[in-house]
Amino acid sequence: MWTDNQGAEPGAERPGSARRRATIHDVARLAGVSRQTVSRAVNDKGEIDPATKERVLEAARLLDYRPSRFARGLVQKGAVTAGLVIPDLRNPFFPEVAAGVLEAAEQRGWQVVVWDSRIDEARERQALDVLSHQADAVVGYFKGPDDVLTRHLGGVPLVLLERGPQQTRFAAVGIDAATGVEQGMNHLFRAGHRRIGMLDGVHGPGPRRLAFLEQARRLGLPVDEDWVVVCPEHSVAGGEAGMERLLAARPEITAVFGFNDLIAVGAMRTARRRGRSVPDDLAVLGFDGLSLGELVDPALTTLHIDKRRLGRLAVEQVARLRAGEEPLRGADAWVVPELVIRASA
Amino acid sequence: MWTDNQGAEPGAERPGSARRRATIHDVARLAGVSRQTVSRAVNDKGEIDPATKERVLEAARLLDYRPSRFARGLVQKGAVTAGLVIPDLRNPFFPEVAAGVLEAAEQRGWQVVVWDSRIDEARERQALDVLSHQADAVVGYFKGPDDVLTRHLGGVPLVLLERGPQQTRFAAVGIDAATGVEQGMNHLFRAGHRRIGMLDGVHGPGPRRLAFLEQARRLGLPVDEDWVVVCPEHSVAGGEAGMERLLAARPEITAVFGFNDLIAVGAMRTARRRGRSVPDDLAVLGFDGLSLGELVDPALTTLHIDKRRLGRLAVEQVARLRAGEEPLRGADAWVVPELVIRASA
DNA sequence: CGGTGGCTCGTGAACGTTCACGTGAGCGTT
DNA sequence: AACGCTCACGTGAACGTTCACGAGCCACCG
Known part of the structure; x- marks a missing residue:
């Protein structure tokens, strides 16, 4: 619309105004050199006289010039950006996974754009819509089914977190829940518990x-099924609420298996509030291995998951996908929980 | 190097091989349409016959075509990417700040690429080197001085987290430590404490x-200065270690002021291990307001910081910078801590 | 029957950089 | 004096996409 500069008068710049961003041409013109020389100066390659380099940089500073990352990326390949979708940054589990992803990505020279879906399926799809345009691959937690994901993915490779191979056609990195739960239940059983409830975190x-x-x-x-109570959310408060209901429905339980550590901690708090001391009257077992578990009283017995490794594995899967290789499918794409016995069970 | 297709023979595609990524041209050729029509199909704009659209999409699928985000970004402006540099994702404080940044960024339609500097100044600079090339603005925690930052910034706008105006020339978002500490000290004083030590987190x-x-x-x-002990790291373990030293140096203290909640929790643990009950023998005051503080026993009295707000404010500063406005400087760029009295003090 | 309008589709140009060359000046060597 | 080499710099092309515009086609209306 603003077809100014109609005469191409030199010196017609209005420097302070909110005009379009300066390009390499503008800098070249102001410094009296060619684009290529400007490029040499700002990327400090060789083949340039120190004096002109300084002059060019001065001009760039004057015009507040910054190279367009798009134009750059267009011509020099190799910049990889991955998307990471996390359901809830306030649950300490996920930042740790993210740390693993970030670490592995950094090693490969990739960047990671992070999206917090806040456990909202709509926001999940929205994240995919954006990331499918702006990222070369996506890894993350998604509740939606395969076909919905596919629709919003537009062909971008996807690696799902915490999904087993029978739950999705996409590449995935999972947690060996079966082995973990087995360890935990064995532990409770050996301690003499025969009436064990579960505080689950998901409905299905x-x-x-x-x-x-x-x-x-x-x-x-x-x-049977009514020994399992679903907590309203994956948080301490959710665990507290769930435990209230479980205790009301099945007061005879002597042990509780928590979907994750936050829920388990909530269970401990409710148990104590209801006059049951942990672990004597009621044993509580968590699942996650948050460092938080060491700090509460009594310290939480839990199935520890190597969350960073989970994140790193996910990045490895992405790398395979990009290389056209088959993603890891079997036990190599699993993280096996490890029972950490502390005071609560 | 691989100058194949020297005769431009049609059908010379080797589909499965690891060749260059398909472009819009390739899809157009395969589908027998023009680039523009392909563009219309994949972006589902109107002005296209449903049948040809399907044919084009099929061709795109066949060639595994995905539009180049660079070429796209080059022609249609408006995609903003901000960089976020976080010192330690394992400290629950920072994910919460990040959540605020992500939330505000999402509202503006920006993306955020996150970098975990892991409290390493070298990685900090490395983050800047990359982000200055790939982001339109950077916000984050940096230990380095202004001139070092400037050097690695290449003109990209920067918003510093937790820096006061007298500490930097850059735009910043800070925490009103003075007001917070005043509240905390008043509280301890009113509770009768006269010998108060501090567990600091930084050396200067x-x-x-x-x-x-x-x-x-x-x-x-x-x-005086030797009532202040610097903890080796911003963690529970760091607080434990620092508290050992503080207790050794100043056994007469009746209260401890922690640099942050993790350190304060560590202090509580060491105090208890040393036979001092909290809060009776020793009061402990934190700074951060992590939700973790409600879960430990005794619950931590702390100066609560609205971390999400901190993150949102930072994004707002970025927006001002980008708009060419003056960044907020005074109390508008501060977050004021709020004393939350629980059991530990 | 000519004009008008709506679909569908194609063509050049532009976006801002870097890459692969090419060029000319200056200087030393034989 | 002719040649060759190095240094500093410039020129066209290419990267892959979208935008603005225009063209062809068919149908409908007066």
């Missing part, structure tokens, strides 16, 4: 709940 | 330590 029968039910069957425990 | 005399010393003077407390 996810891997952790399925594993829990299977282990309960294996150990001959009197457990 | 930062705002929190200066405010602490000033308040101590104001209240007439017998406090």
